[in-house]
Amino acid sequence: MTATPAISIRDLRVSRGGNLVLPDISVEIEKGSVTGLLGPSGCGKTTLMRSIVGVQIVAGGTVEVLGRPAGSSDLRNRVGYVTQAPSVYGDLSVGENLDYFARVVGVSPERVAETIETVGLSGFTGRLVSSLSGGQRARVSLASALLNKPDLLVLDEPTVGLDPLLRAELWKTFHELAESGTTLLVSSHVMDEAGACDHLILIRDGRLLRHTTPEALRRETGENDLGRAFLKVIESDEEAA
Amino acid sequence: MSPRITLATGLRVLQQIRHDPRTIALLLLVPALLLTLMKYVFESEPRVFQQIGAPLCGLFPFIVMFLVTSITMLRERTTGTLERLMTLPMSKLDLLLGYALAFGLLAAAQALVICLVGFGLLGLNAPHGVLIIVGLAVLNALLGMSLGLLVSAFANTEFQAVQFMPAFIFPQLLLCGLFVARDQMAPLLEAVSWVMPFTWAYDALARAVSPQPLSGRVAVDAAVVLAVTIGSLIFGAMTLRRRTA
Numbered sequence: 247m248t249a250t251p252a253i254s255i256r257d258l259r260v261s262r263g264g265n266l267v268l269p270d271i272s273v274e275i276e277k278g279s280v281t282g283l284l285g286p287s288g289c290g291k292t293t294l295m296r297s298i299v300g301v302q303i304v305a306g307g308t309v310e311v312l313g314r315p316a317g318s319s320d321l322r323n324r325v326g327y328v329t330q331a332p333s334v335y336g337d338l339s340v341g342e343n344l345d346y347f348a349r350v351v352g353v354s355p356e357r358v359a360e361t362i363e364t365v366g367l368s369g370f371t372g373r374l375v376s377s378l379s380g381g382q383r384a385r386v387s388l389a390s391a392l393l394n395k396p397d398l399l400v401l402d403e404p405t406v407g408l409d410p411l412l413r414a415e416l417w418k419t420f421h422e423l424a425e426s427g428t429t430l431l432v433s434s435h436v437m438d439e440a441g442a443c444d445h446l447i448l449i450r451d452g453r454l455l456r457h458t459t460p461e462a463l464r465r466e467t468g469e470n471d472l473g474r475a476f477l478k479v480i481e482s483d484e485e486a487a
Numbered sequence: 488m489s490p491r492i493t494l495a496t497g498l499r500v501l502q503q504i505r506h507d508p509r510t511i512a513l514l515l516l517v518p519a520l521l522l523t524l525m526k527y528v529f530e531s532e533p534r535v536f537q538q539i540g541a542p543l544c545g546l547f548p549f550i551v552m553f554l555v556t557s558i559t560m561l562r563e564r565t566t567g568t569l570e571r572l573m574t575l576p577m578s579k580l581d582l583l584l585g586y587a588l589a590f591g592l593l594a595a596a597q598a599l600v601i602c603l604v605g606f607g608l609l610g611l612n613a614p615h616g617v618l619i620i621v622g623l624a625v626l627n628a629l630l631g632m633s634l635g636l637l638v639s640a641f642a643n644t645e646f647q648a649v650q651f652m653p654a655f656i657f658p659q660l661l662l663c664g665l666f667v668a669r670d671q672m673a674p675l676l677e678a679v680s681w682v683m684p685f686t687w688a689y690d691a692l693a694r695a696v697s698p699q700p701l702s703g704r705v706a707v708d709a710a711v712v713l714a715v716t717i718g719s720l721i722f723g724a725m726t727l728r729r730r731t732a
Contacts, residue, residue: 323576325574329567352576390571
């Protein structure tokens with residue numbers, strides 16, 4: 247690949263609360279793709295994402311995003327981050343939340359209606375966010391990150407608590423965004439979502455196990471089911487250790 | 488910094504409050520009701536009511552805004568919205584001034600109500616006009632807001648934030664001269680009172696409600712209050728971190 251990668255991480259070390267969450271991780275993610283970040287809960291997925299967005303204090307190594315050091319001020323309009331817990335105002339309506347974030351990132355009010363439709367919340371514009379279900383709240387949070395069409399979207403478990411139909415729709419949206427040039431990094435601990443990704447990053451205990459594709463993972467392990475394939479990778483990794 | 492984002496933030500904070508009519512009612516009515524209660528407690532001593540009640544009209548907004556801001560900011564931290572804002576193209580000052588705008592307006596409304604009740608209905612005297620008291624009240628509210636913003640950085644839970652009120656406000660209230668003249672206090676206490684922002688806020692109000700002619704001291708007091716407000720806003724901005732552990 248000749249183009250500069252969307253994300254380039256070299257020898258990243260991160261400690262949180264006295265624990266070395268990421269001892270030493272290096273990985274590159276190419277532009278315009280959907281990459282799944284997979285691993286058991288507590289393995290460092292969120293910490294890795296926080297480092298990419300530039301909100302994490304890191305102990306060592308470099309993280310470059312779109313050719314700039316992570317967290318640079320000129321990246322703030324180009325990188326969208328959706329945390330696992332919906333970070334929107336519960337005491338505002340859906341529309342008021344998005345109107346506010348639209349003003350902050352400087353996009354037109356028409357974009358608000360568009361993004362509300364993208365996440366399937368048309369008809370809920372006037373509803374208070376605190377009165378919505380968990381899945382709906384997560385979608386308001388997602389919508390606020392979509393407003394300014396960022397070049398890189400970092401989504402921490404965006405489909406938790408969503409019904410299968412909506413999940414499938416969101417994954418369709420993710421691929422549409424990728425086709426239009428957006429790079430997506432999506433974490434999940436559900437392996438059945440791995441098949442929907444172009445690339446997979448498997449991590450365990452803060453270490454990179456594999457950077458692969460669903461097909462290559464299936465070929466390597468001889469397992470058709472990606473969940474079982476992941477387990478096999480962990481087993482062979484433990485034998486090697 | 489961008490006026491667009493500052494205004495949007497002020498509007499957003501006001502919208503949040505608008506969805507909470509009970510808070511609005513409490514904000515506007517409780518100080519006036521307390522003042523009314525005070526009037527009847529001191530019914531036999533109208534001089535004491537004037538001495539304590541009149542300056543209190545301008546001090547209430549300080550206390551209330553301190554509490555409201557520290558809790559609002561704490562909520563912004565714990566719900567993750569602060570972290571989201573810090574990843575957006577928004578300066579810390581946009582956020583703080585947006586808060587100042589919204590809470591300043593709210594404080595003005597609160598001060599108007601309490602002054603209308605106090606000076607209009609309960610017979611308190613404002614020899615130099617009510618407007619100066621409302622103005623000082625707004626200034627004090629902004630001081631309370633900026634101190635609340637600052638201490639919210641040291642609270643991890645709402646329980647802690649609420650405790651900061653007695654810990655931070657009560658000593659200042661006792662030492663500011665409202666209950667006992669400061670020159671009658673032990674020298675150590677009087678010395679301490681000089682470095683407490685509340686003392687200056689009270690001094691300005693005490694002069695504004697006294698029948699003696701207004702001196703330049705009111706302007707000095709107000710300048711000190713303003714300086715502490717700006718100082719703690721700057722410190723508050725420093726506690727807003729884009730990167731956290």
